[in-house]
Amino acid sequence: MVEKGFVCSLTGVRVQNFYDEGKINVLTEIQLWAIFNGTIVTLEIAIVAIIFGAIFGVVVALGRLSKNKVANALSWFYIWFFRGTPLLLQLFIIYYAIPIIYLDATGITFEINPMICAFVAFSLNATAYLAEIIRAAIESIDGGQMEAAKALGMSYRQAMTKIIIPQTYKRLVAPLGNELIMLLKDTSLVSTIALFDLLRTTKTMASATGSWIYYIYAAAIYLFLTTIIQVVFDMMEKKLGIYER
Amino acid sequence: MSMVKLVNVRKSFGDLEVLKGVNLEVQQGEVVCIIGASGSGKSTMLRCLNQLERISDGEIYIEDELSDKRANNKDLMKIDAAKVQSLCTDLGMVFQNFNLFPHLTVIDNVTIAPLIVKKTDKKIAETRALDLLSMVGLSQKKDEYPSRLSGGQQQRVAIARALAMDPKIMMFDEPTSALDPELVGEVLATMRQLAEKGMTMLIVTHEIGFAREVADRVIFMDAGVICEEGTPEEVLLNPKEERTKSFLNKIL
Numbered sequence: 001m002v003e004k005g006f007v008c009s010l011t012g013v014r015v016q017n018f019y020d021e022g023k024i025n026v027l028t029e030i031q032l033w034a035i036f037n038g039t040i041v042t043l044e045i046a047i048v049a050i051i052f053g054a055i056f057g058v059v060v061a062l063g064r065l066s067k068n069k070v071a072n073a074l075s076w077f078y079i080w081f082f083r084g085t086p087l088l089l090q091l092f093i094i095y096y097a098i099p100i101i102y103l104d105a106t107g108i109t110f111e112i113n114p115m116i117c118a119f120v121a122f123s124l125n126a127t128a129y130l131a132e133i134i135r136a137a138i139e140s141i142d143g144g145q146m147e148a149a150k151a152l153g154m155s156y157r158q159a160m161t162k163i164i165i166p167q168t169y170k171r172l173v174a175p176l177g178n179e180l181i182m183l184l185k186d187t188s189l190v191s192t193i194a195l196f197d198l199l200r201t202t203k204t205m206a207s208a209t210g211s212w213i214y215y216i217y218a219a220a221i222y223l224f225l226t227t228i229i230q231v232v233f234d235m236m237e238k239k240l241g242i243y244e245r
Numbered sequence: 246m247s248m249v250k251l252v253n254v255r256k257s258f259g260d261l262e263v264l265k266g267v268n269l270e271v272q273q274g275e276v277v278c279i280i281g282a283s284g285s286g287k288s289t290m291l292r293c294l295n296q297l298e299r300i301s302d303g304e305i306y307i308e309d310e311l312s313d314k315r316a317n318n319k320d321l322m323k324i325d326a327a328k329v330q331s332l333c334t335d336l337g338m339v340f341q342n343f344n345l346f347p348h349l350t351v352i353d354n355v356t357i358a359p360l361i362v363k364k365t366d367k368k369i370a371e372t373r374a375l376d377l378l379s380m381v382g383l384s385q386k387k388d389e390y391p392s393r394l395s396g397g398q399q400q401r402v403a404i405a406r407a408l409a410m411d412p413k414i415m416m417f418d419e420p421t422s423a424l425d426p427e428l429v430g431e432v433l434a435t436m437r438q439l440a441e442k443g444m445t446m447l448i449v450t451h452e453i454g455f456a457r458e459v460a461d462r463v464i465f466m467d468a469g470v471i472c473e474e475g476t477p478e479e480v481l482l483n484p485k486e487e488r489t490k491s492f493l494n495k496i497l
Contacts, residue, residue: 147340151340151407152362153330153333154362162357162361167348242390243349243390243391244347244390
């Protein structure tokens, strides 16, 4: 509802005002809030996805490394599907296809919250990528570490949680930062499922007013956010690598 | 008391048979040095004992209790996993490449296994760790990370780490082979100290001088079997077997 009112305010009376007053480039308070809200949507999706992606990514990665054939096959299939199809398609399946399938199956319609859809789709997708990153990081730890842990009587689980996985943290920081930056930019895909993220908000303003400056604002905000990510992840990498001299 | 016993142990990696029927019994307090060319199965034998590798055929006893019995790669006994684990923790192991945990400080390296495997009280584990570290001469390094230690120091920490689990038998897999020559002495001194305290030890080594000095028994392995065994004088000074003679000629 809020979004509809907001679109009207951009395309209707306001446009008139901008041209009349001749100050296309200065943001009004409403626009400022709209951009702020769009940025929040963008951030929310990226952060939710990276958190769930990291948690489930560990599970899927351990599945890939497992000697259990079922766990191995399931993880392989998961990664194969979510890495092998476009994120946009996954978003469409969850937002458009699932309600229709549900309707066909049960005859009941249901409202699906686009934000929840975005959380789910981005998390599922990030899980696939992070699982591969985590698997590679675990495999990069010297085999002698697992042997030493086992020789000391640790179980596989203890060795993994106390010895192997903690050693992957430093190696995971850089690819994790990379993935977060990718996610942040990819959130612009949610404009296709009726969400106003940063890019869609600014694009709407740009088409409504005919000014290109909004794209610059968008670029500046994306750069600001990715810079923060880059700096924070650089710091984390240094801190986590303290034991490597 | 027999600490470890191998009965006709065979081990294959695919088509490659590394152990071709090894029989060995080690008594309590005995120091056994195992020599032989690389690929002769020395390390594999140690790794089979604590089940880092599973044998293909034969029986293994630890303190007179069966820990593994197999034929044609089939587990014949299905021994309870907890039982196997407790038997194997009686075997401490020191590796050629130290394999210290790089993300943990020296003291944490020593305490982690008692803490999570034996659920030892943290204070007790730390006191014990400090004792062990001072025994190997490294108590002042307790808060350093392994990357800041020399190879010799790392190996001594690794010995302390293995001892923290109160093993009844210590196995050393070429403990000085990855060390610079000037650092070998400090590790051998630590091992000598252990031997003097009566620890049962199985040592795979190329340090013939050390073997002669500390070993009660020397075993020469070749092509997956024990080729010759006896006192250091018998095996190292007056070998009977041609293969032992030619090996000793090559390395001395």
